[in-house]
Amino acid sequence: MDFYGNLCTAAFNGWTATPQTSWINEQYGATAIAATNVIFPSGTIDPWHALSISNTSQPQPLVQASEQAAFIEGTAHCKDLYAPNVGDSPQLTFAREQIHAAVNVWLKESAAWKLTNKDTKKSN
Secondary structure: OHHHHHHHHHHOOOOOOOOOHHHHHHHHOOOOOOOOOEEEEEEOOOOOHHHOOOOOOOOOOOOOOOEEEEEEOOOOOOHHHOOOOOOOOHHHHHHHHHHHHHHHHHHHHHHHHHHHHHHHHHHO
8 A cells, every 4th residue: 555655645746645445445345345236347458457356256256146247358447438439349349238238137127126116115
């Protein structure tokens, strides 16, 4: 952490901050995040990919069934968020299709849950 703290201090003209690493890990589950309806996309040339969840194996297991990792060959940081382009790689196109399909499932499940539980809210 000292290395990164010193790097930030140098990059931001002396500004410092003490990261609350233990609190963040406690609040959000460290590498065992246990979230629902989440996709963790990262690319092979994304400088953050070493810190991301890139597969379903140790040491960063995906805890919930609706968590998914999308490791995209040949893409950089947030490339999956850009508008589709005819020059996109097949890997990026495939990842976007997988993300789109997962979000569609989650939205349908949410809508079905709301319909099933709408009367419950009225009686409370």
